[in-house]
Amino acid sequence: ATLQPGAGCRVQFESRASIANRSGRDWHDAQVTLVAGQPNMARATAPRPMASMARGFSAKAESADLPQQDSLGDYRSYTLPGAVELSDGSVSQVPLYASRTLDCERTALYENGSIFQPPRPILERDYNPGGGSAIISTLKLKAFDSLPAGYLRVLAADRHGTPQFVGEGRIDDTPKGGDASITLGTVFDLRATRERTAFHVDKGGRTLDEAFRISLDNAGDSARTVTVREHPGRWRQWTLVSSGSKPSRQTTDTLEFRVEVPANGKAVLDYAVRYSWTADEQPQ
Structure with a gap:
């Protein structure tokens, strides 16, 4: 490609x-x-x-x-x-x-956590303290026909018009109309940091409040949109209490935000979630 x-x-x-x-x-x-x-x-x-x-x-x-x-x-x-x-x-x-x-879709993605759901609420403060700094580049295209599994090698022209290798990934067998996605690599000019800004457990009320700040730095000469994908993983029952911007996508195990980062600048995303559980699910 x-x-x-x-x-x-x-x-x-x-x-x-x-x-x-x-x-x-x-x-x-x-x-x-x-x-x-x-x-x-x-x-x-x-x-x-x-x-x-x-x-x-x-x-x-x-x-x-x-x-x-x-x-x-x-x-x-x-x-x-x-x-x-x-x-x-x-x-x-x-x-x-x-x-x-x-047509295709390119994404600069910063992701933390996974869709794993624990067997009980996790109340330890240091659980999932934060992710790394790398922001990865992904490419997604829609299958025009039934595509067999294989390796998708991606090229882009340099300033002289010469095609250069920018990444490779394996796609699975993909039916017509399905999405085929690969990771191209790490975005050179983008970096992220993630820190916990609030943490409070109310065992009597069976709730846990947690907040994070994600800082995004762009050393490039053009503005970039970074997709921040968070997986609230302490327990399956949670709500988004507040956020600096409206989520672009929210499911039972995923929060996703699209953050505009100016050229040679930075952007900050703050968000907070509240976990809750029943008496039968109370950790010992």
């Missing part, structure tokens, strides 16, 4: 399938059908050899050169349109879909 210049997020998307020949012999003029999915495999695969483009195919294939897609039980099949040469010990690559331009 090559990021396109201009406003918004768009990528030029190309896809290829790899065919590994570990049979111990050469195959000439082979008719091949590829199957994508997760069938149960009883044996581990052998080491992966070097890759090369299969004879008779090019990276920019015409529609007539593309595999014919179909269903096969619970999986997807791709029948190659012509015979291929598969030499022993090789991994040949063939076009899987026609090249196309897709």
Whole structure:
């Protein structure tokens, strides 16, 4: 996926399938059908050899050169349109879909905690004291067709127009219309700090109040939007008491805020939550 210049997020998307020949012999003029999915495999695969483009195919294939897609039980099949040469010990690559331009979504994400729910309310003060400083860059696109699992390699042009590698991640088997997301890496110019600013337990009233301050620093020359994703994880029953900005998303285990951070500046997000529990759920 090559990021396109201009406003918004768009990528030029190309896809290829790899065919590994570990049979111990050469195959000439082979008719091949590829199957994508997760069938149960009883044996581990052998080491992966070097890759090369299969004879008779090019990276920019015409529609007539593309595999014919179909269903096969619970999986997807791709029948190659012509015979291929598969030499022993090789991994040949063939076009899987026609090249196309897709909309995408890039996010600078600062996340703390997880969706884990404890078996009892956690009242110890030092639980989940804070996260690190790294803010990660993610990329999400919507599957235009049923995409088999594989590695998505992302490029972006430098100031000279030369494509440069900016990250790679693995996507799962994704049905048509589903979201495929990967982590590209750590954002160089953005940093975050997180500190607890309030903590109070009322065992008689069976409540716990906790507040945090998240400071975001931007050393870059352009403003950035940072998605702050928090997971209140002390107990499953909680409410948002106050916040410096309205959450962009709130679920039973997640709070998410979109914070604008000016160029060469900083922004601060304060928020507070209250946990509550019943007498039967009271920690000992």
